[in-house]
Amino acid sequence: MTEKLSPGVGKVLKRLHYPLDVMLLCVRWYVAYPLSLRHLEQMMAERGIAVDHSTVHRWALKLLPVLEKAFRRRKRTVGKSWRMDETYIRIRGEWRYLYRAVDKAGNTVDFLLRAPRDKAAARAYFEKAIDQNGEPETVTIDKSGSNLAALRAINAPREVPIEVAPLVRAGSRDF
Structure with missing residues (x-):
């Protein structure tokens, strides 16, 4: 799955050891909803995934700038x-x-x-x-x-x- 991603995202993911879908889901929920990092830790534990809240925070710090760049490149043009x-x-x-x-x-x-x-x-x-x-x-x-x-x-x-x-x-x- 990482071969479809931009080189910037691939470089960031190289040293992260969780499945990409788990990391992206946690980061998405963290920025989209008013959830704390500890809530995300509990939600992942309910799904059988052991992840610490500080790990989710590190994912957010590493992934969000790279994802923002990728999304901005694909942003629709705006009017004049x-x-x-x-x-x-x-x-x-x-x-x-x-x-x-x-x-x-x-x-x-x-x-x-x-x-x-x-x-x-x-x-x-x-x-x-x-x-x-x-x-x-x-x-x-x-x-x-x-x-x-x-x-x-x-x-x-x-x-x-x-x-x-x-x-x-x-x-x-x-x-």
Whole structure:
């Protein structure tokens, strides 16, 4: 089964001694569902597979970066019209800003998690998204000054600038 995988995945799996389907199942459940590593250890024990929670954690640390690269290469192309927004979420007791954009079809363009909400963070998000998905024609944003400033900075050296459209929410009116 490892001969079908990319060379990066094969290199990571070379030193791991469990069956690939067990490792991938544990890692998938760990990232897809709110399960602890100890829950996964118990679930595998119920299935007759003795695996320690720290082993599952090592699998996740080794496999997730390689799988993310492989999945990103196969990601569907996104449209040229993006809707971008940021929100704040609490992670381990600290507030972080999650920058995210979707295209017209609702496909996720990209996301970025940062502590500050400023022009530098917004610009880092846009540069990452453009680098990995290509340049959009239009970006719809809310009234965030940092997002607008970042897009203006990105547009400054361009001959054909990215169009910035204001977000119009249903039922809202600007007077």
